[in-house]
Amino acid sequence: MTRRALVLTHESAGHWFRRSLPPHVFTTPLSDEAEDREARRRWHLNGGDWQGFLSAYCTSFLAIVTFIA
Secondary structure (H helix, E strand, O other), X not given: OOOOOOOOOOOOOOOHHHHHOOHHHHOOOOXXXXXXXXXXXXXXXXXXXXXXXXXXXHHHHHHHHHHHO
């Protein structure tokens, strides 16, 4: 009787490291167009992103100017 760990593995992968990888690693890759669309969607900045960036930039700038002065 073989003893198996209680994790989902990819049994067709022969090497122990490949068996330990999650299933999404073995899915077929996206086409170039679909990959570009997905990357654009992930990296798209909305208003909250700009607001957070500008507030951090202004706060850092004021702290540095205050430290120098």
